[in-house]
Amino acid sequence: xxxxxxxxxxxxxxxxxxxxxxxxxxxxxxxxxxxxxxxxxxxxxxxxxxxxxxxxxxxxxxxxxxxxxxxxxxxxxxxxxxxxxx
Numbered sequence: 001x002x003x004x005x006x007x008x009x010x011x012x013x014x015x016x017x018x019x020x021x022x023x024x025x026x027x028x029x030x031x032x033x034x035x036x037x038x039x040x041x042x043x044x045x046x047x048x049x050x051x052x053x054x055x056x057x058x059x060x061x062x063x064x065x066x067x068x069x070x071x072x073x074x075x076x077x078x079x080x081x082x083x084x085x086x
Contacts, residue, residue, distance in 0.1 A: 014070055019063055028052050033061075 029043040031054045045051045 011071070011074065015063065015067055020060075022059065025052060031055065031057075033057050 028045065028050060029041055029052065030045045031052075032040045032042075033054065033056045034040075035056075045053050047053070
């Protein structure tokens with residue numbers, strides 16, 4: 001395996017999908033949530049006009065870091081084992 005190879009990795013049971021479900025809000029725009037509780041709102045989401053994006057939403061912040069760490073650990077182990085097999 002080389003880094004420039006295109007691959008798909010299926011990782012099962014990494015998170016309970018129920019944790020990711022939430023009713024879609026009616027608001028549209030870009031919402032930035034900060035750790036101090038501040039929220040900034042831009043009524044226009046510049047990447048996809050008419051859509052909603054929420055960055056660092058408190059409900060998902062912890063889950064995001066947990067998933068990031070699990071995925072990082074997986075790929076570090078995989079890459080190290082590939083290097084050792086060479």
